[in-house]
Amino acid sequence: MNVASQSTVFGRRKEPHTVIIARGNEIRHFTIRPWVAAFCGSALAAMAIGYLLATSYLVLRDDLIGATTARQARMQQAYEDRISALRAQVDRITSRQLLDQQLMETKVGELLERQTQLSLRHGRLGPLLERAEGDVGTPPAAGTAASAKPDKRAEVTDAPLQAYAVASLGANLGAGDARPFSLWSTRSDPLPSDTAADRADRLFVSISAALKAIESQQLTRIATLADNAYRNADAISQALEAAGLPVDGDFGKSDAGGPLIPLDSSMAFDSKVRELDETLDALDRLKTEARRLPLANPAPGRSVTSPFGVRTDPLLGTAALHSGMDFRAPTGMPAKVTAPGVVVKAGWNGGYGRMVEVDHGNGFATRYGHLSKIDVTVGKRLNAGDVIGKTGSSGRSTGPHLHYEIRHNGQAIDPLRFLRVGKKVARYL
Known part of the structure; x- marks a missing residue:
């Protein structure tokens, strides 16, 4: 009655699986629950999957290791090439700097x-x-x-x-x-x-x-x-x-010759x-x-009243040789020597009146006649432009002036030649 009523209310109950093991006189049995069967199946499935994954890893491991090693080798080679290029560039820079230095x-x-x-x-x-x-x-x-x-x-x-x-x-x-x-x-x-x-x-x-x-x-x-x-x-x-x-x-003249040798x-x-x-x-x-040489003008700015050479004598009116040049000059004007030299005569000298003669060496001498006063003595050394006395009209003269002579080895020379040369070379001296 109870079984019938339970089946009517809940349905027939399903009996669990029972495993019976008989061995000789011994009989053993145990009941297998559904959840135990599910657990055992899951464990077996997991073990199978793990086994398959382990097998696959062991099979593919060598390929993965080889690929990784190759990749690392390529990266290392790339780094080494880069380092070599940089070293070469540094060497070039250093070499260039050394050469430039x-x-x-x-x-x-x-x-x-x-x-x-x-x-x-x-x-x-x-x-x-x-x-x-x-x-x-x-x-x-x-x-x-x-x-x-x-x-x-x-x-x-x-x-x-x-x-x-x-x-x-x-x-x-x-x-x-x-x-x-x-x-x-x-x-x-x-x-x-x-x-x-x-x-x-x-x-x-x-x-x-x-x-x-x-x-x-x-x-x-x-x-x-x-x-x-x-x-x-x-x-x-x-x-x-x-x-x-x-x-x-000898100036500007020479006898010379020879090959042309360039100079540094x-x-x-x-x-x-x-x-x-x-x-x-x-x-x-x-x-x-x-x-x-007596190249200077003894009376600069003064006119010449009587040149050198043959002239009419102012006192006698006959032809006579004038051994110098006469310059118009008032009485008392300073008379200056025209070149350095030594006074060899200073005093009265006949028709010259008061006269000073200066020896300039190399046979040249100058005379200054008709002076009113003499300011030098014999033996005195003079420089060009020094005052030797004052002009006048002493001696054989018709009026105040300066008689100027140039002599070479005692022979009278035309002073005009010297004056012209002196005018030309004055700016060079």
Whole structure:
């Protein structure tokens, strides 16, 4: 009754599975619950899946390891290639900097050597140029040469400053700019076009051009002074020769020859300096000879009342030889000697009246007659322009004037020749 009623209400109950194990006289049985069966099936499925995954991993592991190793090898090779490229670039940069530094050190040495030569040249040129400017006196004939005249002080001061700047730049180039160098070392960009070496090269070129300009100006100045000295010496020599006066016969004349051997700048400078020195010596000799001659006018600005030569005697009215020149001069005007010399006569001398005679050497002497007063004594040494007395009308004279004579070895010479020569060479003396 109870079973029927339960089945009617809940339905038939399903009996659990029972496993019976019989072994001999022993019989064992156990009941399998549904959830236990589900659990065991899930465990078996999980074990099967794990086994399959483990098997797959073991099969594919070698391929994965090989692929990873290959990828790492490729990355390492790429890094090594990059490092090699950077090292090569650093080596190129370092080599270029070393070469640039060596080149600049060489150029700096050359510039310093040239600057030293210019300083030594200036030391030699200073006294020589002062002497030349004092002896020559006239400006250069060519306008370009005159405009190119250098400032001697600038030649010495500017070149050391420029060479010092270049030396400083060359000394600092080895360190370089730390920031650009680090960028060049970590990048594959090419070197910038305007590097420190390029800027230094441009500076070297400008300084070298300036030094060459100074050298050229020095040589031009020396050549210009030598040419002026030659011209002055030629003018003096030609004027003296034209008047038949003694002159150094060896000036400007030489017997020489030989092959042409080109000179470098230092030899050319020495040659120009030696040529200028020799020319100035020759000019000094000519000036010294010319200054010994009575070339000055004894009465500048005064008219000539009686020339040298045959004339009508003012007292007798007959033809007579006039051995000098008469200059109109009032009584008491200072009479000046026309060249340096020694007084050999000072006193009354017949028709000359009060007369002074001055010996100038080389057989030349001058006489100053008809003086009203004598201010020198025999044996006194005189310079050109010294006063020897005062003009007057003493002796055989018709009025106050200055009688002026030039004698060579005792023979009277026309003073007009000397006056003309003196007028020509006065600006050179």
